[in-house]
Amino acid sequence: MAIASATVFAPVDDATATAKLASQCDVITFENEFVDLPALAQIAEARFYPTLDSLKPLLDKLDQRQFLQRIAVPTPRFLAIDAKQEAEFKDTVLQFGLPAVLKARRHGYDGQGTFILQDSQSDLPQALPNQWLLEEFIPFECELAVMAARAIEGEVVIYPTVETQQEQQVCRRVYVTAFAPAITAQVEAIARRILAELNYVGVMGIEFFLSRDGKVLVNELAPRTHNSGHYSLDACVTSQFEQQLRAVCGLPLGSPQLTSAGAVMVNLLGYETSSSDYAEKRQRLSEIPQAHLYWYGKTSRPGRKLGHVTVLLSNGQDRTEAETIAGTIEQYGRGGKQTADE
Structure with missing residues (x-):
């Protein structure tokens, strides 16, 4: 088995560095999903597994939910929501039904970007991005x-x-x-x-x-x-x-x-x-x-x-x-x- 003799050290979303890596190896795989798909798609010589087409429906939580819905896999009820206007945001949440789960659509992990909304007076998270996914709270076993x-x-x-x-x-x-x-x-x-x-x-x-x-x-x-x-x-x-x-x-x-x-x-x-x-x-x-x-x-x-x-x-x-x-x-x-x- 060949052992790596060189290292390309750069941020995970650095497409230029990824192109350099692609010139030195046969396959590139991923440690996480925080990647820039359009930039990676320009690296013609790279072979990615999972493929970029496989990753595309998974990186945004709304896309992921819609993919699962399309292939008839059971998921909680969900709604895309924009948080630009706080009053409208709260009205939408109330109409959706509480309790509910609010998730940032990108880059959430280990509890970051996920909030449980218990009632209509729930405090909104600070530093809100605009795009969120609102999900039904499942009283799971x-x-x-x-x-x-x-x-x-x-x-x-x-x-x-x-x-x-x-x-x-x-x-x-x-x-x-x-x-x-x-x-x-x-x-x-x-x-x-x-x-x-x-x-x-x-x-x-x-x-x-x-x-x-x-x-x-x-x-x-x-x-x-x-x-x-x-x-x-x-x-x-x-x-x-x-x-x-x-x-x-x-x-x-x-x-x-x-x-x-x-x-x-x-x-x-x-x-x-x-x-x-x-x-x-x-x-x-x-x-x-x-x-x-x-x-x-x-x-x-x-x-x-x-x-x-x-x-x-x-x-x-x-x-x-x-x-x-x-x-x-x-x-x-x-x-x-x-x-x-x-």
Whole structure:
């Protein structure tokens, strides 16, 4: 296998630098979706996976919702909304119905650009961009996610369905435990339809709501490896990161099967502004049986993802075991209240 001998260092949306990169490699893939598609489309010699056509319906949340609606995938009710005039904005929100979820159409992540509006007097977020997506608030039973991958020739593999739990709209923990076959069947059918309709190549994270009547609705699509799939590094035959490389390089896809009965992954969120590496806390976490600790080397800020811990489970049917382990991780790693401020 060839090893990179040169590095092109530039902002992710620098098309000139991307053109230079394209002249030095066979395939370019994406770490995130914050890209300038029109500029990238001018780089004739570049081969992108996922293709730019696959990404086009996904970068704006309105386009994403309309795409899902067009292919008959269930999603929350939604409405595009302009926030230029505050009075008109509030009237539109009230007519739509509350509670509701307000999302910036571009560049939102880890709770940024997402607000829950509870009543007609809800304060609007500061520094409003003009374009928003207003969505129906789903009183869900839980939130689900799945990682799915599609190869150049159309082969598809789907990882286990997981439950994700958010705190202040930042993913706190992921449970890889058993779900009813009827639920996983819905999730997998939706994932396959999305990948096929997009002619997608690579790994995609798909987030869902599970309604109280057992129906699955798509929340958001992430055209990349995703935090909810980090458990695959230690709990699956093929990690999501290896799978991404296999897909975009034209290699056979690897098995997504679990290598243990189940797993729990907990994100380690910053609770203060600090340059500490939290060596003592990390040592305690690493001593948990069957624990795999990843530390990202970031400076701590409240709510920032500083690392994660995955613990392999001895019984994937035992949710109590998973919750107990998650509690232990949070006790060892928590120094205070987490808030989302990435």
